[in-house]
Amino acid sequence: MGDFHTPVLLNESIDYLITNKSGIYFDGTLGFGGHSSKILETINDDGLLVSTDVDLDAFNYSKSKFGNIKNMKLYNFNFSKIKIISKLESIKAFNGIFADLGISSHQIDDPASGFTFRKEAELDLRMDKTIRLTAAELINTFTEDEISNIFYKYGEEKNSRKIAKRICEKRKIKPITTTTILAGIISEIVPERFLTKTLSRVFQSLRIYINKELDVLKTFLDDSIDLLSEGGRIVILTYHSLEDRIVKEKFKYEQLKCVCPKEYPVCSCNKTQKLKIITKKPVYPTANELSINRRARSAKLRAAVRI
Numbered sequence: 001m002g003d004f005h006t007p008v009l010l011n012e013s014i015d016y017l018i019t020n021k022s023g024i025y026f027d028g029t030l031g032f033g034g035h036s037s038k039i040l041e042t043i044n045d046d047g048l049l050v051s052t053d054v055d056l057d058a059f060n061y062s063k064s065k066f067g068n069i070k071n072m073k074l075y076n077f078n079f080s081k082i083k084i085i086s087k088l089e090s091i092k093a094f095n096g097i098f099a100d101l102g103i104s105s106h107q108i109d110d111p112a113s114g115f116t117f118r119k120e121a122e123l124d125l126r127m128d129k130t131i132r133l134t135a136a137e138l139i140n141t142f143t144e145d146e147i148s149n150i151f152y153k154y155g156e157e158k159n160s161r162k163i164a165k166r167i168c169e170k171r172k173i174k175p176i177t178t179t180t181i182l183a184g185i186i187s188e189i190v191p192e193r194f195l196t197k198t199l200s201r202v203f204q205s206l207r208i209y210i211n212k213e214l215d216v217l218k219t220f221l222d223d224s225i226d227l228l229s230e231g232g233r234i235v236i237l238t239y240h241s242l243e244d245r246i247v248k249e250k251f252k253y254e255q256l257k258c259v260c261p262k263e264y265p266v267c268s269c270n271k272t273q274k275l276k277i278i279t280k281k282p283v284y285p286t287a288n289e290l291s292i293n294r295r296a297r298s299a300k301l302r303a304a305v306r307i
């Protein structure tokens, strides 16, 4: 397992998530099973774990690893389908819902996944290969403005206009079909010392757009909160500010009892408080964890309990 992905904030995640060892838990980002394994170790035989991953490789790997475990159910669904999964399993409520967002080290390291700009691969970036739009199609057919907006909105890339302009000039000569062709074009206009960060932001923005990651996260949070039993916990690990902001704002909103304007004498919004935040500040990996797992460096854990 360690060959594929070292789980981040593992003990912290489990400590926040599990309050009832006979409870029902959901891991929306099964990956190579790091967190799922620990959940299974912690719950007892009466407990149940339902885990899903949208990536077929990760799902197949984990199916061969966990396939025979009686108190675990596995799905190759997007976690935004948590409602459907709960219906299929006749589950009314979960005691804990977990997600470790983003992609695994395996997806980053495996050129065939096409998520890395460091290795030659088809410009793809789809986690779910049934999605129609690939990064290559986007880069070769979207307008300069559309491409620039994607880099800016989902990568917070300041040179978005300059990079999009160069891409559109270059694609007239030859289609941009691989990760290394795209990285090469960007390297022509970005100084060496900023290159890795720029490439990370550009690839992140394409990945978020292609997989609709922010919309999917919002749907997942909405439905998950409604599917938590009273006292049940939601624990989310994020790796960049866009997804962290969505989790933080959603938790804050669901903690409010009322959203009426201040000048209203009586409440008329009918809002109810659904969550209580239990991590006032996000939890970060310790120095020790960071020293053994560089990929943990941008991780933040937020947790809340269902009221």
Ligand SMILES: C[S@@+](CC[C@H](N)C(=O)[O-])C[C@H]1O[C@@H](n2cnc3c(N)ncnc32)[C@H](O)[C@@H]1O
Pocket: 005, 006, 007, 008, 028, 029, 030, 031, 032, 033, 034, 035, 036, 052, 053, 054, 055, 058, 077, 078, 079, 080, 100, 101, 102, 103, 104, 105, 127, 216
């Ligand atoms: C950071 S890895 C999780 C690693 C896992 N916790 C472990 O320790 O092995 C994220 C995983 O979530 C999957 N994923 C990302 N977005 C998803 C989504 N919307 N629905 C289901 N799986 C998703 C990715 O394919 C990837 O395998």
